[in-house]
Amino acid sequence: MKTETLKISITQRILSINDNKILSKIAKLLDEENIVGYDADGNPISEKEYTKDIHEALHQLNEGKLETYSSEDVRKKILG
Structure with a gap:
């Protein structure tokens, strides 16, 4: 069909x-x-998983436990 x-x-x-x-x-x-994207390994990510991951990251950020990088840090890491 x-x-x-x-x-x-x-x-x-x-x-x-x-x-x-x-x-x-x-x-x-x-x-x-409902697949909304794929992870770095090519595995599908559902909307439910994506939302859960975002909420967890925001929770870690609010607690100061999320490792973040400035634009300059990222550029240095990529360009060396």
Whole structure:
């Protein structure tokens, strides 16, 4: 089945569902599977994982535990 045909079929099925429990399961699945990027090794990163990582980095930053670099530090590291 072609991608567009499959999308239409799934959409029609979802629109006919009236059970909130099933709709919640579909929403949860889509949230968990929503790929927003890839890590340095090429592994997919879900929106949920990305958001968790950002919150963790902000938490570490607020506690002064996040290692950060100035633009000058980065330039020196790259250019030597």
